Amino acid sequence: MDLIRPLAQHIFLPLSRRREGFNTSAIVRELEASQFFSPEEIRDNQFSRIKQLLTDACRHVPYYRRLFDEHGIVPRDISSLQEFEKLPMLTKSDIRDNQQELLSDKYNVGELIPKKTGGSTGVPLHLYWGREATAFKQAATQRHDAWSGYSPGEKLAQLWGADAGHDTLRARLYNFLVTRRLLLDTLEMDEENSLAFVDKIKHYRPRYLLGHAHSLYILALFLESHDIGDLGIRSIISTAEVLTEGERRKIEEIFHAEIFNRYGCEELSMVASECEQHEGLHVCAEGLYVEVIDGDEDKPGELVITDLVNDAMPFIRYKIEDTATIYTTPCACGRGLPRLKKLFGRSSDFLYTPDGRMLSGISIMDHFAIDIPGVWQVQVIQDALDHLHFKIVQTEQFGESSLAKFAETVPRFFGREMHYDVEYVESLPMTARGKYQFAISKIDKPNR
Ligand SMILES: [Zn+2]
Incomplete structure (x- = not known):
């Protein structure tokens, strides 16, 4: 009691x-x-x-x-x-x-x-x-x-x-x-x-x-x-x-x-x-x-x-x-x-596609963080309009099928013109206040 x-x-x-x-x-x-x-x-x-x-x-x-x-x-x-x-x-x-x-x-x-x-x-x-x-x-x-x-x-x-x-x-x-x-x-x-x-x-x-x-x-x-x-x-x-x-x-x-x-x-x-x-x-x-x-x-x-x-x-x-x-x-x-x-989420967490669309990071996060086998945590950094850099913390299940799923998921949301690379990391840095950030955009909002 x-x-x-x-x-x-x-x-x-x-x-x-x-x-x-x-x-x-x-x-x-x-x-x-x-x-x-x-x-x-x-x-x-x-x-x-x-x-x-x-x-x-x-x-x-x-x-x-x-x-x-x-x-x-x-x-x-x-x-x-x-x-x-x-x-x-x-x-x-x-x-x-x-x-x-x-x-x-x-x-x-x-x-x-x-x-x-x-x-x-x-x-x-x-x-x-x-x-x-x-x-x-x-x-x-x-x-x-x-x-x-x-x-x-x-x-x-x-x-x-x-x-x-x-x-x-x-x-x-x-x-x-x-x-x-x-x-x-x-x-x-x-x-x-x-x-x-x-x-x-x-x-x-x-x-x-x-x-x-x-x-x-x-x-x-x-x-x-x-x-x-x-x-x-x-x-x-x-x-x-x-x-x-x-x-x-x-x-x-x-x-x-x-x-x-x-x-x-x-x-x-x-x-x-x-x-x-x-x-x-x-x-x-x-x-x-x-x-x-x-x-x-x-x-x-x-x-x-x-x-x-x-x-x-x-x-x-x-x-x-x-x-x-x-x-x-x-x-x-x-x-x-x-x-x-x-x-x-924050307007700064939006990502952009080469064909001119805007995607809220949070709305696509599940497709990368949950649907891809062997992903413990993932972060995506957009460093150019046609380039994404993924940081992944893997589990033992991560393998060929995970990469294949990746290759399928990126164009599904970002179109065929989007390139990407993957970096494997031990852990992902939290923000100063202990928060996790899935999407980070380093580019300015494209003018349309
Ligand atoms: Zn109510």
Whole structure:
């Protein structure tokens, strides 16, 4: 029996949140109700928040005061979401170049919660959340977690990138009593560490597992190849990377667990996640306004996101550099929150064909990573419009038939004009944050 769980849930966690000054529980209760509001009501609430945010940004944030001035934008004149969607977007380089100017003069920096993101370009962004926004984001995560059955105080195993500064006595005590996480660093997923992690799971017996999509897949392959049976995990939350259909099937099969896919990022926290229907990802629409530019149910569009709660450093129409398709029909679960259908990863992960097509790396990954026998991991680097460089970590099954399958798969997706070579490697480098990248494009988007 798990004796610490009720203590964690009812005593240590509330105490720790009270010390931080966050009233998370009250917000969770509101969000549990508002997820079932009608789509119209949700949109009306979003528009009121947007109006408030624009007025506030114009008054208190030097960057927006200047931007609105330059473009002749008057917040009170914005009368619909359609009009709002014409405002200038905020890019990552805008943030980097205007870090100080983006801060609201309503707050002292000292009272804000600092955030640092790795960013796709490797240049970190320094961000700040207000305290209320932080409480909201905690509460939003808690609501979305609940869809997978997980609630605070439960034991959780986590496959994650390096978490520097985690190993103080105080942090360990906090983890033992409050967050209760068993951590495996995805940068160190070798044989020895993976075995040790599996042993720890068997001993600790968490029912929930959270991790980067591809690391979960690699762990599933590891369990399969070592004939390790059911670990007692009930739900798996996959996040931080795009989860492909093939990876999903394999992870669910090996773990005998249900996957809840999730999309979030350091700068906004929870963006969207699957409910028990597993038909797309519900957006956390009380806190975010998500646009999918020129996208629909089949065609991926660029995501542009407005943070409706963080007025300390407002992100208005933030170009996050990810792409997704959307559902426009209601979900069978009855929640009114809008849904993203599928995530396609960063726009920089797209590959190009000599005959002028664009392919999302993630949409073809299964065909190389799963369908070719003997491939443990694979990465493709496009170094010219008509050349791909594959890096492969092999298993013993890799052989002639694998190469034949390769020779068949490349032209199937890239056309006959595409050349390629294959390099065999011991392991594939993860990004600085412990993430796996299947496709890397080193060429500029071709002009057509
Ligand atoms: Zn649903």
